[in-house]
Amino acid sequence: TTIITISQALILNCKFEMLIVMCEVGNLCTLYSCNAEIEDVVENRVVTAVNGMHNGNYTNNEVGYLEISGTKRLSYFPKGVEMFFPFLKGIYITANLKTLNGDELKPFANLTQLVIAENQNLEKIPGNLFDYNPMMESIWFNSNKIKYVGDNLLKSLSHLRRADFSNNL
Helix, strand or coil: CCCCCHHHEEEEEEEEEEEEEEEECCEEEEEEEEEEECCCCCCCCEEEEEECCCCCCCCHHHEEEEEECCCCCCCCCCECHHHCCCCCCEEEECCCCCCCCHHHHCCCCCCCEEEECCCCCCCEECCCCCCCCCCCCEEECCCCCCCEECCCCCCCCCCCCEEECCCCC
């Protein structure tokens, strides 16, 4: 059993909506999404709650896309997201991430799209980042400060259709 104190809590304030995203090259899909705002951002906090009014009969289990943007104080990939959104297909983060590693994406086996953009401190992408995400189709690492990409980052991604590393450094 994990005990999380209030000082370690991170709350996602979601605006739930239907979102049109690129699901395959040339094809668009509609996914139920959470466009999250985060008020208080401190290192290594764990998501303990999700606030917001769902549309119709939708629940957290139908959320397929998570967007966290405009939060320049967020310097780490939020932990515990999978407890609220277990079936994510897409994650979009524009913040101020310092690091990423394969363990952070491990809970998201169904992930097909990852956008990590406009992070002014993100300099490294480890080669094992997608070890647990074999269905990945699209990745965007544009407009970061990436100087180093680990060996074999894309090697096992047989479904990959697009990789964008533009506007780095």
